[in-house]
Amino acid sequence: MVPLAPIMRYLLLLAALPAAVLAQAPRLKVPASVDTLPNGLTLIVHEDHSVPTVATNVWYLVGSGDEKVGRTGFAHLFEHVMFMGSQHAPYPEFDTRLEASGSSNNGTTNEDRTAYYEWGPSNALPLMLWLEADRMGWLLPTMDLPKLDAQRDIVKNERRQGVENQPYGISQDILPPALYPAGHPYSWNVIGSMADLSAASLDDVKDFFRTYYAPNNAVIVVAGAVKTDSVRRAVRQMFGDIPRGPAFTRPTPPAFTVRDTVIVTEDRVQLPRVYLSWHGVKSFHADDAALDLVSYLLTGARNSRLTNTLVYERELATNVNAFNGSKKLDGDFAVVATARPGKSLNDLTTAIDEHLARLATEGPSARELQQARNAIEASFLNRLESVNAKAEQLNNYYYLTGKADGFQADLDRYAAVSAEDIKRVVNTYLRGPRVTLSVVPQGKKDLAATRRTVQ
């Protein structure tokens, strides 16, 4: 879903990295070798010897979209359980051994995949691989209900911290089922409901592990100051005898049309906020890059259309953000704006709709579109400075496109988008039915967005 941080094992504070670059940029190349073991495990290795560090990035191709009715939040809860020790590395050795090697770790879950990360000095790679192998192959022998219960409590605390105790946090529960139809894999919040977290059983853990946590459903990326050949040897040694798991199919999202929906909810907040959410496209759909550019044209910079008008010229909003939430199976697009004191959300939605209408009719100027492309290109080049970011992207490209080094191909998508494409995608995706969610201060329902205007 849209403006959410990924659901993580624990909070990792990342300083916002400044972004850079532009036209005639060098071709982006992140050489990566890909091979698959007999048991179906895929290994991707990228060498970068600039500093003596290494990042491992293990993806299991299962996410909240694969959850069963009554078990929302389970994929993420399971991610937590993966840190509770395995046969040869009992709890809490996963963490203590990594820290003793100077390494850190984390995990994240989204709708489509569950990711595990280790990063640290390059000599620690065998330890990282050994720990990942042990929990891929030998998690269940030491798994028990107290371990599940421990992480269940922690995940509930995570939900309290990220949803219940966050201003506007309630939107995370409301938006997915309002936009996506019942049964759609994206129709619930990744972190799940308290009731469903309570219902998860030890048998659920075992079933989930046996179905999804198998080498043929996993991809390991190793990036950093390593030798490809020795990484391949180590991975074969450590993971080679983990048996292949059963075949399964990911859910197929039903085709659907959003019903125009207006929702108002009260929260303990000072200022009202409106969320506009449309049905978008899946990642790497032909219109995906154009919608990314639209989000930049609307709110990517100080001079972007909505930012400039709503926040600065007309002083209606304290902030406004647009997100293209394209995902593996489907996607959504959102605009989120918070009103300034004394302004109503209808003032905001009217101004937003006016801008969408104008962008759909007139399209962006050549200069505006080039600024958006350049800014996106800058963010690409900046990512190449970090082995962690490269490892994550290699896994992402491999999952979504089947090709690991997809950096330049991805960037080329943005260069190919024309002003006509921008007009077309705004018309196609952002002018039709949507979910309008107003989160207003208690007792202030009169501030909510109530009507469509320029449609």
Add this chain to the structure above:
Amino acid sequence: MNRSIFNRSAVLLCALAPALGAQAAFDRTKAPRLARPARLVVPPVRVTELPGGMRLKVVENHELPLVQVIVTIDGGVRLDGNTPGISTFMAGLLDDGAGSRDAAALQSELAYLGANLSSTASWDGYSISLKLARRSLDPALDLLGDVIRRPTFSGAEVKRQRDLRLAGYLQTRDRPEAVAGLAFNMAVYPAGHPYHRATNGDSATTATFDSSSVRAFYQSVIRPERSTFIVVGDISVAEARAAITARFGDWRATGTGLATPAVTVRPTVRTASRVYLIDKPEAAQSVIQIGWPGVERTSPDYAALMVMNTILGGSFTSRLNMTLRETKGYSYGAGSGFTFRKVPGPFTASASVRTNVTDSSLVEFFSELRAIRDTPVSADELARARNYLELQLPGDLEGTSQVAGQVAQLQGFGLSLGELPRFAAAVRLVTVADVQRVARRYLTPDRATIVVVGDLAKVRAGIEALRLGEIETWDAKAVVR
């Protein structure tokens, strides 16, 4: 050639061999023995003087066509005097119009160049950061020159940012972590101490900011003789010197600079702990902050303090996190840390905890804060913390932004990158006795400031029963004014 062909076929054989055969020699019951870690190598920093009293520090790194520039200017929020918040306000406005461009045009141009500029104020200085692609060096540095030397501070832009900041105070009240942090600072540092106030000031003062007051403040604090240009990336020392000199070579100070006032007010001296409660009705969690005044970055105890804090609350396996998160299940995460500034910031231990275990969480916090003073840490904990601190250092120097950030951060304390290997060596020498000594000296749990932001109707009685100290009740509206 033969060897490489041999190697390649050996890998191929491996791939074709039966899975069991391929790993027969591998004993997974034991963790692998690791090779020795690489020695920490810090890149050379070339330091030169520029006209006007400016300094230039260059680190060449030609891996990617990127350059990170950070301009640090000594001063910062401690210069705010009787206009709290003006440093952060002025710094935020530097890129809202400069030279011939208004805010929208300036930021559009930066983005068009693939550059990213941000300007901030901290307690001890101003920082203007510019990340750019090598080939946009000249036009992007022209804009940097405008931002630092020719900001507009137009009346319209000052008013917009002022109104945004006023709305921001309202929104801060919604965030219990922010409220707890501000209340904690007010309680640890009495009125008159700079840290008593928020870096963003208060609404009454902000409402008085206008174009001329901001410009006057700018002229007294953004000055060449206080500036250091840190340039890291795909650029030579000579190129960096020429590029900076072309935009700043004729920059000269005018008028008198504002001097940083001495801090005359001492942090609150306590003889017993004191509790500050702030109500957040229906809160699912209570935000807890516990602490006291901290210590100098340049203290000879720095390495021992970092090891001690890593064991106490500075890593995932630290005692606070393992107890409050993993063992008790009270929180999503608990931790602690010292805030280092030129005038020491506080030590703080904190967590968000489930409302109905607020009192139990406080018990666990104090149990850990006392245990690390009363009982020597285990050899295992010590070794893990020392390794963790030392061996993660190479990762702190990965990209141009990280290197420039490290140079800037260390420079604030009069230190160079050479401090990193010195720190590594000092960490290796920290003993169990050192950890206990610094815990006893710098942790004062019997004289703590304790802030709890939560649903007081549910948590007050439990906190009172703990008899931690006198209890005061504050209002979030008085904390975020």
